[in-house]
Amino acid sequence: MIVENYWKYFLVPLIVYCVTYVIYLWRNDKKKKIFGNSGRTERVEFDDSDLGEQDDLSPALPEDLAHIPLKPEILPTDVMIRHSREFYEKMNKRRSIRNFSSRSFPKEIIYNIIRTAGTAPSGAHTEPWTFIVVESMDMKEKIREIIEEEEEMNYKKRMGKTWTTDLKPLKTNWVKEYLTVAPYIILVFKQTHSFKSDGTKKIHYYNEQSLSIAVGFLLAAIHSAGLYSLTSTPLNCGPAIRSLLNRPSTEKLVFLLPVGYPAENCLVPDLHRKPLNEIIVEY
Ligand SMILES: Cc1cc2nc3c(=O)[nH]c(=O)nc-3n(C[C@H](O)[C@H](O)[C@H](O)COP(=O)(O)O)c2cc1C
Structure with a gap:
């Protein structure tokens, strides 16, 4: 009797529930296609806002990529200690x-400096960077x-x-x-993604x-x-500079660094760096 009289009121929520469930199942299937059926549907610590939908499952690198012998340079322990100490002492002199x-x-x-930057590791070797060198006044x-x-x-x-x-x-x-005084400015753009030779999207994992x-x-x-530099992250300037430099919308300005010699009598703030015992935790 109740069902006969009130079936209309049950029908709408039931349809909404079914449609939502089907969408949920469909999205989950897409995720499995991208991330594999690891039995884990929740992904953690990865911003997938750039991911989009991806049906193409061929890897961005060649599937038959060769693995070649590493030729490690093994140093004597005393040399390792000296090198690590000298490198620290050198880097401790860096100032903005x-x-x-x-x-x-x-x-x-x-x-050469940019070549060095290009040796950095990157998520799935996607090398998600563009370095723009500006010399023109x-x-x-x-x-x-x-x-x-x-x-x-x-x-x-x-x-x-x-x-x-x-x-x-x-x-x-x-x-x-300094933007018009330093001989060079390097603008560093992150590439959120690029495209494979077949035109499909190549995801740049952990690009930032x-x-x-x-x-x-x-x-x-x-x-x-x-040489000297200043690390800067120009707030709200990205879109205007990207358009000025004619960069594609897949690139976002993250860092801007003038590079050059210090002016005569250049002053720097008398900053001190935290000692080892304040930045290390050992188990
Ligand atoms: C992510 C980041 C953004 C920064 N942005 C600016 C900036 O916009 N302007 C500026 O004058 N310095 C900027 N700095 C430089 C810092 O102020 C500087 O590194 C800090 O004071 C320590 O000085 P040091 O680099 O000489 O060790 C930035 C540094 C970093 C790492």
């Missing part, structure tokens, strides 16, 4: 500067104009009191003279982490060449 000289240097050094001026305009708004409106207060000891502001490691290599190479 905000006051550059316009003195130039051979571009070959920039090429015209382009530097355009970049500076975009950055100073955005940075003025960042400092005055977007960053807020806590952030700007924390930056005060470093004496930074929205005026970035891979890019950041490459920039670490870049900074070490700049320092090792006897």
Whole structure:
């Protein structure tokens, strides 16, 4: 009797439930196609916002990729200790500067620095990076104009009191003279994805982490060449600079680094680095 009179009220929720369940099953099947049937449907610590739908299951690298013998350079222990100590001492002298000289240097050094950055590891060897080298004054001026305009708004409106207060000891502001003074600017774009030769999408796993490691290599190479830099992440400038440099929408500006010699009498904040016992935990 109840069923006869009220069946209409049960029908709609039942249909909604069935449709939702079918969509859930269909999406789960897609995930299994991409990630394999590992028995785990929840993926952790991976931002798949760039993933999209992928029906093509051929690997981005050749399926029959050869594995070749590694030729390791095994060093005597005392040499290892000396090298590791010397490398630390060298890297501990690296400083960011905000006051550059316009003195130039051979571009070959920039090429070697970027070659070094390109040796960084990357998720599934996708090498998700593009390094743009800007030497032309015209382009530097355009970049500076975009950055100073955005940075003025960042400092005055977007960053807020806590952030700007924390930056005060470093004496930074929205005026970035170094952008037109340093002989080169390197802009580092992450590639969210690319395309395989057959036109299907090649996913760049962990592209931001891979890019950041490459920039670490870049900074070490700049320092090792006897040059100086400033790591910067221009806030809200990405789209305008990407369009200025004519880069595709698959690329996003992450870092911008002027590279050069320090100006005469260049000052740096008297910062101290945490000692080993404050950054290490051993078990
Ligand atoms: C991700 C990142 C973003 C940064 N952004 C800026 C920036 O926008 N402007 C700036 O003047 N310095 C920037 N810096 C430089 C830091 O302020 C600097 O590394 C820090 O004060 C330590 O100084 P040191 O590099 O000489 O060790 C940035 C550094 C990093 C790692």
